[in-house]
Amino acid sequence: MKHYQVITIGAGAAGLVCALTAGQRGRKVLILDHSDAVGSKILVSGGGHCNFTNLWVQSEHYLSNNPKFSKSALSRFTPDSFISLLEKYNIAYHEKKSGQLFCDNKSKEILSLLLKECEIGKVEIKTNCKIGKITKNQLFTLTTNSGDYTAESLVIATGGLSMSEMGASGFGYDIAKQFELNVNPTYPALVPFTLNNKKSIDLAGISVDALVSCNGQSFRESILFTHKGLSGPAILQISNYWNKGDEIVINLLPDLNLAVLIEKWQKERPKAELKNLMSELLPKRIVLTFLKLNKPINQYNQKEITQIAETFHKWRITPSGTEGYKIAEVTKGGVDTKEISSKTFESHKVNGLYFIGEVLDVTGELGGFNLHWAWASGYAAGQFV
Ligand SMILES: Cc1cc2nc3c(=O)[nH]c(=O)nc-3n(C[C@H](O)[C@H](O)[C@H](O)COP(=O)(O)OP(=O)(O)OC[C@H]3O[C@@H](n4cnc5c(N)ncnc54)[C@H](O)[C@@H]3O)c2cc1C
Structure with missing residues (x-):
């Protein structure tokens, strides 16, 4: 039987950062992963260019039953902390939009x-390793x-349930339950919606800028009919806040007041047909x-103008569901953070048992x-394991 001071299960983003941090502290570290490759999600992330951090990282951008939990780790590992690693290896990156940093080259x-x-920290990595008991x-x-x-320390960094072909499994939740830690219900998140609505099918392939709202949250980005x-980004964002049965409201013309514009058109271009005027604002197929x-x-009266404005400013839909874990970027829910120290990521109940990442x-x-x-929680735990 081989002994290590630290074993990390999962060679993804969180597991690798935890292991390299602990290894560079002089701890003897082993990473075990059941897949034949490490860091699969890092490789596919950001469309292959890895959107590795965001300049506006703050706990407000994270959903959790325990909203303040992420604060401590995020304050100890900032976007600059990761950027300095990239700079050490001369990896070129750029800001795409809204603080999102991507690699210029490949993930x-x-x-x-x-x-x-990890090599510097003498971390050993074993892939194709199926863990039993x-x-x-x-x-x-x-x-x-x-x-x-x-x-001595066991770190669970097995991620969430999305994309099982990349190694995702419910192993981390099972271990949490084995040690009697609470696991909050899990759902696919950052995921497209399915609709029983012919409109969407007819419009498949069209993308427009929109304001999408649900449960008091709104995101202004593009949506894509499929x-x-x-x-599309605005839909993926709002999916984090959507629960089955909830209605979503989509403003297809977020920059203007359509009722006011129609009244202006009535004065300035009275003979023009509405569909032609509207096609100056949106793709004709949508109009x-x-x-x-x-x-x-x-020829439009006030009641009709109000109705048309409602149609485009407040398209109300109730998705029938989501495309599920097969497509979802992440899993919402998971090991209850009330069970975990926000400083060390060690379980309050079980000495030496740590949970990090997704x-x-x-x-x-x-x-x-x-x-x-994943980086921030891995770094935090890596200092204590
Ligand atoms: C297509 C896609 C694109 C994404 N793009 C981005 C992006 O650009 N930016 C961003 O911030 N986030 C992105 N994400 C989300 C991000 O990749 C994850 O949140 C992040 O990788 C989670 O890190 P993790 O280490 O917790 O888990 P993972 O990276 O999922 O790693 C978990 C590891 O555990 C292993 N494992 C699982 N079960 C077992 C088991 N039973 N035994 C042993 N090993 C096991 C897996 O093989 C895997 O290697 C994307 C996700 C997807 C799916």
């Missing part, structure tokens, strides 16, 4: 950086297909799908927040 550069830092006496004992191990429903009544602009009930908005949470 692979980020993974190589993390693996080099985990028990705890003084030490943790892990039974695996590549032998048995003992560890064959199954709606996607034709949403506009029930088309005639010259001077397996915890902390879900970031779209835009680099989730990877940043």
